[in-house]
Amino acid sequence: MTYIAKPKFRHPSLPTNALGFTRRDYEGTVSTLCAGCGHDSISAAIIQACFELSLPPHRIAKLSGIGCSSKTPTYFLGASHGFNSVHGRMPSVLTGANLANRELVYLGVSGDGDSASIGLGQFAHAIRRGVNMLYIVENNGVYGLTKGQFSATSDRGSKSKKGVVNTDEPIDLVGMALQLGATFVGRSFSGDKAQLVPLIKAGLLHGGAAFIDCISPCVAFNNHEGSTRSFDYVRAHNEAVNRLDVIPARAEITADYAPGETVDVRQHDGSVIRLKKVAADYDTSDRVGALTYLQRRQEAGEIVTGLLYLDEEPVDLHQSLKTAEKPLNALSDAELCPGAGELAKFNASLR
């Protein structure tokens, strides 16, 4: 970790966003993670994404569980709401918070231990319920805080720092998210902000359960020869299916690509995701096709990244449950307590 606080001085030509904030205004306190941790790059990407979207920091809620990844919300969005839950229980707390106040932007930050081991069930159910959130797993394939044991996402055959070979099958969180009905699924790499930042932006704007599996090398325990999560390995095996730009609602859409090279996908809030295709035959609207493609490429030893699946018309938990339009804290006494007559009517409807 670093002992000194990051100086407040900033570059004189640092741009400001629509709210008048610079990127620095979206930072948190200085990271206490190991130097070079991939998670810090993901934090920087989240900061950049929120800055570029001009999100008011006080309208964002960041929730996490336990682990290196779950420590990171301290290091970004210092002026946002935050909740550090019990290990693996972030999805439940997030679901509850979202039900109480649907007007905030929900960002769940978790790791492979927090989501694929102790919190696997929580992860699964939050996704299948369609909670409107962006769920990011900072996936380093190792238990860093306990000094380097394999995690549930470590690849079979990969080697630990001490030379032990992993014999267990990995849990593929992207595959699970697709199967469980996530309406936005992506995978990226902490070492590729050009891909990661727009993916986070698109996920934050998405109106349903958005999931990003972000590979994040652990420099202390999983960045060696034989690891499948090292900077070198991921760079060598990274196969992006697409690159994207996110054009917020109301912004002018300019075409600077030849037709056929890009596909524009309009999201519910009016924003447009412009996909630059890398794999020509990849279709982000085909869920089953995505599952098949991913497994084929995985078999070939490739790590597929990019926006993997997108449902343009997601249905979120509030729509399914037909909840009140307003957040609970904005409902008046009269709305919350409509009186004995209404209660009697309601009871009668159930008889």
Next chain:
Amino acid sequence: MKPTDIAAPDYFHKVVDCQWACPAHTPVPEYIRLIAGKRFADAYMVNWKSNVFPGVLGRTCDRPCEPACRRGRVEAEPVAICRLKRVAADNKGDVGGRMPAPAPRNGKRVAVIGAGPASLTVARDLLATGYHVTIFEQDPFAGGMIRTQIPRFRLPESVIDEEVGYILALEPELRLGKRVDSLKAVLDEGFDAVFVGCGAPRGRELDVPGRQEAAANIHIGIEWLASVSFGHTTSVGKRVIVLGGGNTAMDCCRSSRRLGGAEVTVVVRSGFEEMKASPWEKEDAMHEGIPIRNFLVPKEVLHDKGKLTGMRFTKVKPEFDAKGRRNLVPTGEADVDIPCDDVLVAIGQENSFPWIERDIGLEFDKWGMPVVDPKTMRSTNPKVFFGGDAAFGPKNIIWAVAHGHEAAVSIDRMCHGLDPAQRPAPGTSLVSQKMGIHEWSYDNDIAADKRHKVPQRDPEETLKDIRVEVELGYDDMLAYKEAERCLNCDVQTVFSAKLCIECDACVDICPMDCITFTADAPEDELRANLMAPAKNASQDIYVANGLKTGRIMAKDEDVCLHCGLCAERCPTGAWDMRKFLLEMTHAGHACRKG
């Protein structure tokens, strides 16, 4: 873009903006750290070696370092480098034991003409390495303009005596109180080399009607200041007009306030902003109740049968021609009359060399200035060297010192049969400052303090006596706080591409967005596409290649805080903080290599 050669001495030297801007290239951050550590004597000696007159310069320097200071680009105002230098001088204690002893003579004889800062620098450098140096000076004291032109309320005599004394202790031969009338005569004495450091001794004249008639109360600024300095002039009229906008004018007006001038007015031809005086000197003058009136051109001296009564000025305004040159044209408004009892003319200084024969192989240009090589300070007569104001016209003390060092190197090389045109390389070192994990030998926590004001004595007290120094100097605590504002720009960020794993940790932590990993491109393109665009073209981009992904590392040096966070967050030690120390090579053994 071409990868940066960090082994070239100039590269990191340029990053240390203050040192690069200083004509003498004093290692500024080095001595500021020593001041912060209360090692005042050490800080003084770093200065003394480089600029010879730390106590004098700590009060009077023109401070080219301060406008260059990186702090000014990062925050609002530069570090008060000059006044920190004074702190070292004021608190050093006895440094007599650290001064060089008179060296055994090497048999070579050098004459220096004038005993001002340039000449004394030549004398010090050469005496310490064994030359017999003879100093010629018209005044009965050594010190030159430091002693005659800078008023005592800015620079106490004791400081001059001490610092001139360190040089006189090296036992030069002194020929004081006698003006040199012939350079030929000096050369005929058989000196191996002659250095001319006689300054720009003539004040420019005012040429308007009435000047001659009212001459009794019209004085040339530098002559008047010298007369005040030597105690010949002890009073001035109640109402004084000072003509001119340079530092001499500021000294004249402030001196007048102390010698009985109750209504002192500075009048300048140009605009207030274009005045030559340093901003802080203008500020100090105005602080003492002296108005500065601009865009007024002297038209006439008003007098009553030779008795000065005032001056008449034409009002002008600036107009720019097609080539962007400024002309002052009359506004057509009524002339302005300012009544006064004395006029001080401080509108410039000129060189004058009536004592140099034109037939001794020493060429002069069409402006009457000697032809001098700016690198070697050598004239067209191979034995004669120039420096200070005598070389290229009026500049300031620190330039004079820098000229002196260069001339001494030239003389030393020439006297050893070496070509003075070949200049010795500076001495440099680059040493890691890492002491442990996240522990550096310098304080890398950036202080947010704004520039601290130097405490001054009450004007009630200072305006009464011209010998009372106005500035009190920083006390220990203020000095420490001001020293902590220094960004330690000499502690360089050094990058080793072969260790880098491209994890982006440095990019993410850098508070100033200095670092970018990107595809190589020509410089213009690269500058526009960094994390933050590098618009300051005077600052270099540090480029390194050899990364695994084939990208380059590009670091904009412009606003780097040298906080070392890149090195702290680097998991592989690809970034290291290394102190770059550059010391100019002065006369002596080191300058004779090659």
